[in-house]
Amino acid sequence: MTDDLRSRVIARIESERGALVELSLALHRDPEIAFQEHRASERLASFLGERGFEVERPYGGLDTAFRGDAAGRDGGPTLAILAEYDALPDIGHACGHNLIAMIGAGAAVGVREVIGELAGRIAAIGTPAEEGGGGKVALVRAGAFAEVAAAMMVHPSSRTISGRTSLASNRVELEFRGRAAHAAAQPDRGINALDGLIQTFNAVNAMRQHLRPDARVHGIITSGGSAANIIPEYAAGKFSVRARDRVYQQEVLRRFIACAEGAAKATGTTLMVNVNENSGYENMVPSTPLTERWAEHVRGLGIEVMQSVEDERMGSTDMGNVSQIVPAAHPYIAIAPEGTPGHSTAFRDAAATPGAHANAIAAAKALALVAVDLLADPGLLARARSEFEERQRTGVVRGG
Numbered sequence: 001m002t003d004d005l006r007s008r009v010i011a012r013i014e015s016e017r018g019a020l021v022e023l024s025l026a027l028h029r030d031p032e033i034a035f036q037e038h039r040a041s042e043r044l045a046s047f048l049g050e051r052g053f054e055v056e057r058p059y060g061g062l063d064t065a066f067r068g069d070a071a072g073r074d075g076g077p078t079l080a081i082l083a084e085y086d087a088l089p090d091i092g093h094a095c096g097h098n099l100i101a102m103i104g105a106g107a108a109v110g111v112r113e114v115i116g117e118l119a120g121r122i123a124a125i126g127t128p129a130e131e132g133g134g135g136k137v138a139l140v141r142a143g144a145f146a147e148v149a150a151a152m153m154v155h156p157s158s159r160t161i162s163g164r165t166s167l168a169s170n171r172v173e174l175e176f177r178g179r180a181a182h183a184a185a186q187p188d189r190g191i192n193a194l195d196g197l198i199q200t201f202n203a204v205n206a207m208r209q210h211l212r213p214d215a216r217v218h219g220i221i222t223s224g225g226s227a228a229n230i231i232p233e234y235a236a237g238k239f240s241v242r243a244r245d246r247v248y249q250q251e252v253l254r255r256f257i258a259c260a261e262g263a264a265k266a267t268g269t270t271l272m273v274n275v276n277e278n279s280g281y282e283n284m285v286p287s288t289p290l291t292e293r294w295a296e297h298v299r300g301l302g303i304e305v306m307q308s309v310e311d312e313r314m315g316s317t318d319m320g321n322v323s324q325i326v327p328a329a330h331p332y333i334a335i336a337p338e339g340t341p342g343h344s345t346a347f348r349d350a351a352a353t354p355g356a357h358a359n360a361i362a363a364a365k366a367l368a369l370v371a372v373d374l375l376a377d378p379g380l381l382a383r384a385r386s387e388f389e390e391r392q393r394t395g396v397v398r399g400g
């Protein structure tokens with residue numbers, strides 16, 4: 001029976017190929033940044049609504065979030081397939097979230113084709129603002145995943161990897177305040193806020209040698225004064241502080257804040273530290289049964305799956321927070337030549353190519369097949385659940 005269901009799921013996604021590519025390219029042409037993805041969420045919600053999903057928009061208290069449900073028989077689990085669709089400032093879809101959206105929509109439509117013959121429900125959840133805004137952090141807090149048994153999505157990359165982790169992270173804003181004065185006539189009367197920020201960078205760079213190799217601390221100056229002949233009375237910067245697990249990341253965050261406090265002390269400035277409440281991205285803990293099953297399916301569709309290496313380069317994702325509360329999968333599908341950096345113009349351009357879309361269709365089919373397997377075989381979900389509970393019990397999820 002499952003073989004028949006599988007071939008119908010694949011045929012349905014195949015029949016939507018043109019519409020899915022068009023949807024992805026429409027998002028790519030019209031990038032909207034975190035929490036401003038009104039047209040993208042409208043496009044996706046309509047796509048699902050036109051295909052029989054019961055759509056709620058906005059969802060979970062976020063204007064640009066949505067949820068589209070398709071119910072099967074009573075008594076089965078609810079599976080969430082997530083879609084991201086925010087772009088980066090200035091550079092556009094350089095993280096390829098247009099493809100994540102297309103994969104999520106395609107997989108959901110594929111599962112819906114056979115949902116009537118299975119017990120359970122599929123929820124396509126549109127999760128805004130992955131790039132720093134923490135849409136999923138807010139959705140988790142709003143209880144959007146309360147009755148979800150497993151959550152899955154696929155992210156584009158330059159390599160296909162099924163079970164990669166991600167860094168725990170916080171976004172931190174620093175504001176230094178001093179006193180303005182003529183920079184030539186009365187510099188001794190001024191207090192230089194920019195010096196507070198520059199000393200922070202210097203202290204962080206000195207600290208860097210003594211951090212674990214997986215730690216990342218990086219930032220920009222967003223305000224550094226208004227004229228060369230005025231001692232800056234205000235300076236501000238934005239930083240990310242990350243590490244492979246939350247326990248160590250919190251230690252690095254404390255040391256980062258100490259760097260800024262020391263810089264304020266040294267320069268006589270006053271410091272305000274703002275750790276954004278939605279920016280606490282947890283490290284991703286991928287569910288082994290789910291990611292292995294996706295890898296099997298995507299391999300079956302002719303895509304080579306590579307092994308995650310020990311010192312894998314990685315960023316952060318708010319899918320990490322979802323993975324801390326339910327079994328979750330966040331595999332990567334190759335859409336660009338190996339080695340193409342994320343968040344680059346090359347990656348953005350790759351995210352609109354026919355090759356990227358061909359692989360994205362395969363990723364969507366594999367994702368839909370995992371969902372069908374989960375609904376058809378309660379043993380698979382039970383294995384994911386028991387691994388998840390064991391990790392919660394032993395503290396693996398937050399590291400140490």
Ligand SMILES: [Zn+2]
Nearest residue numbers: 095097130155
């Ligand atoms: Zn991304």
